Amino acid sequence: MGIRSRLAKPIAAYIASETRKWSLDPFRSQQRVFDKLIAEGRNTQFGRDHDFQSIKNHEDFRKRVPIRDYEDLKPYIERVLHGERDVLWPGKPAYFAKTSGTTSGIKYIPMTKASVVHQFTSSRDAVLNYVHETGRSQFLDGGLIFLSGSPVLDEKAGIKTGRLSGIINHHVPAYLRTNQKPSYETNCIDDWEEKLDRIIDETLKADMRLISGIPPWAQMYFDRIRARTGKKVKDVFPNFSLFVYGGVNFEPYRAKLFDSIGKPVDSIETYPASEGFIAYQDSQREPGLLLLLNGGIFYEFIPTEEYFNEKPRRLGIEEVEVGKNYAVIINNNAGLWGYSIGDTVKFVSKHPYRIEVTGRIKHFISAFGEHVIGEEVEKAMKFTMEKFPGVELIEFTVAPEVTPTDGLPHHEWFIEFAKAPDNLEAFAQELDDQLRKLNVYYDDLISGSILSRLRIRDVKKNAFISYMRSMGKLGGQNKVPRLSNDRKIANALNAL
Template sequence: MGFRSVLSKPFASFIVGQQKKWSADPGKYQSKIFNEIVSKAADTVFGKDHAFDEIKGYDDYKKRVPIRDYEELSPYVKQILEGKSDVLWPGKPEYFSKTSGTTSGVKYIPITKESLPNHINSARNALLSYVHETGKSRFLDGKLIFLSGSPELGQKAGIHTGRLSGIVNHHVPGYLRTNQMPSYATNCIEDWEQKLEKIIDETIGQNMTLISGIPPWVQMYFDRIQERTGKKIKDVFPNFDLFVYGGVNFEPYRAKLFDSIGRKVDSIETYPASEGFIAYQDTQHEEGLLLLSNSGIFFEFIPADEYFNENPTRLSIEEVKTGVNYAVIINSNAGLWGYSIGDTVKFVSTNPHRLLVTGRIKHFISAFGEHVIGEEVEKAMKYTVAKFPETEIVEFTVAPQVTPEEGLPLHEWYVEFSNSPSDLSAFEKELNLQLQKLNTYYDDLQSGSILRSLKIIQLNKNSFIEYMKSQGKLGGQNKVPRLSNDRKIADELIKYRISE
């Protein structure tokens, strides 16, 4: 064994010991973070605007600080971009994480000196939790690949600016730098397909032991390797032991990914966002991701069905329940206050607090009041594929069709199969049945002859890749929304339809 794998075990034991302390009493640590960040930001522009110096507790805070999304927080960000200090947090941010907005175009999310450890240490601790639980550390001695955005940084108002994955790349610990891949020069290539070919050039023949990235882009990497070599990934990288992913639900990709590998490998799910690292999988034996309740973020949760109310219920970590869909709100040492990151989660345990990411608060279909969410379409597809085991999915998304050429309105599922079901009509019926079971409103609308059964639109090979390329979003951390309440994506994808 190499020195990395040997030294990782006592360090992992220490980190997991600390983790057990804060996860056993999250209310205590959340309260401490709340008091610290409110006190520290009292003299900022935001702190003065919201009378932070008068806040005595969480109830006071809720009265003074409303829930905001990026568009509503952007006037404060604009002040920082104009060169002003002490706006959302004392001083100026260390970085701006640059990400795509919805109505605001580019978003600039501040990362401060104090919030940087949340992004850096959380990914490390996820790996150390795995080492501690399984005893497996050999992967640390091999080559590690992180499929990510470019680490090249620009500047805005003298502040380094770039994609989160690129920023984090600058802070990979020195002991991992020597076995990190791809090379810096290759990572800086902006064109995803050109970059992918260079990554393959550099990694084929190497002792790859850990591969990390968003599942659809890792799948693309595997596909290209198989095209070049004619081999399964296990034969190209025989010591590949661990897959680390985040950003999307792994389930729709699992079967095809493991088929490409040629065997199952262990995996670790993470939940990073530009606004903060929220949770990670701390065990291979329990469902859900451990909420990071001691990492500079004070969390709030709003029941998802109240999110658009004028005065929604705002809950602390001690008030949440299992089985309820919540919108995630963060308050942090990056200077984000009452900030809605747009995600929804559901707790599967409150001792410790483990959660599942269930979707996006604005990604749903409710053309007729059905309010179908991401979790439901992903589960419906998962359960259906289990009944048609020959089926392999590359990617899919769902949209309403309110004005079909004939018949009642319906949901259209745009699906790229790598291996189609043997009986598409039966698959379609089963998929519709599973969605009816998961969403009673959808079931009622069909029983009431308002909606008809869903329809699958089969797409040609590489349709989603071509679509993402057409949008300038191929590769990196970009992903296709699982569903939407309009037809913007559907109307673009229809051109890739397989002729009937």
């Protein structure tokens, strides 16, 4: 046993003890966070606009601060982007995390030094809670790989800007960098396929023990290893024992990913977001992810069925119920106030508070992190139809194809034409080009050969009518969803 694995155990015991303390005193934990946030926010422009001086409790806060998404908060963020200080939080942000928006294209999410620290310490604590519960720490003596975005950062108003994973890469402590893969130089490569080949060059003969990344990226890494060596991952990395993941729904990838590994390995699920690290799997025995109640985020929860009401209920942690779906609202130590992150969760436990991520409050496709939304596919189809004026459309929907029988994963468009294009391939190419113009992350995935361009399935006449009838939703105000992040509608259409 090496020095890292030996030292990890007493540190893990301490972290597990501290985690237990705050998680079993949830209301006080959240009250402390709330009080600190309000005190810090009082002298900001946002705090003055919303009379933070008179806020004494959560009820006062709810009356003064409305629920906002990025579009609603954008006027304040624009002021920060133009160099103003003390707008949403004292001073200026340390970073902007650049991410894909639901309606806004690229979003710039402010991050402070405190919120960045919370991102890293939460990842650390997830691993250390695993060490404490299982007693397994030998993986820390070998290679650790973090499949992430580029750490190369741009600047906006003098504030460093980049993808969340790239920002966090700058905060990995020195004691982990000695066995961290890939190298900084390799991590800076933009082209994913070139980067992946270089990662394999660096890791193939290394003693890799922990692998972390979003599932589709990890699967591509495993596939390349198999192609290069003819072996399964377990035979290349016999000491590989822990897979850490998050960012997208794992279930579509689970069977193939573990088949590629060739043996069972433990896994830790995490729930990081640019707006804050929200939860992580703290136990291999208990279901759900531990909601982080002491890390600079004060949470509110809206029952999903009330989300689009004029005045939905905004519940504190003490008011939620197990088994119900809620939209997540955060107030954090980077100046996001009453901010709807668009995710929905379900509580599986209240002692301590553990959650499952159940989806998004709106339809989308983000099987690979691209977050394509309804507006984008509608516009892509509209602009393509303008280029093919003879084509007539009845209905369409889009779904991800994660495990195709041939080629790379892709988006599959199920289209019922009244008059099909003479050249369906040319139509599909134009449609793909239009979507790439509308969504920078989809374009990145195509350019990086993570996805192939979309494919069109020309469905038979009345297929969508038959589908809606089978669902008991034919007529009235019922509509076929334009897109979904799973294959339920796609499979139903294929079965017709």
